[in-house]
Structures are given as C-alpha cells and as structure tokens.
Amino acid sequence: MTLKETTAELANRIARASSSHAEAEAHPLFLTFRLAYVRDTGRVPTGADVFAAVSDPDVF
Numbered sequence: 001m002t003l004k005e006t007t008a009e010l011a012n013r014i015a016r017a018s019s020s021h022a023e024a025e026a027h028p029l030f031l032t033f034r035l036a037y038v039r040d041t042g043r044v045p046t047g048a049d050v051f052a053a054v055s056d057p058d059v060f
Contacts, residue, residue, distance in 0.1 A: 007036040011053035021047025
C-alpha cells in the first residue's frame, strides 16, 4: 500500500477479503480506509460504507 492509494482502492482491498460489514470493520486496513474516508467525506464510515465505496468509486 502506498500513501497515494485512494479511498476506493482501499475499499476494494477490504471488500475482497470481507463477506460482511463486521468483517470489513475488523480488517487491518479499515483504520486507513476510515482516515481516507473522513478526509474525503467529512463523515465517519461504517462497514457498510466500504461496500458502498466499492459500488460507487467515482465518489472518491
């Protein structure tokens, strides 16, 4: 992972390894995703936001 990895790319990596929202929140990259998501949206994400970012990557 590089510092230039986008929020959507982080979401893709987490979603590929997770089958539920709880698993997404337990993924080691979730904290990094959380920081990027807050930076981009101003909101604190949940596991559901990981899958939403995968389905609509143009938001980021």
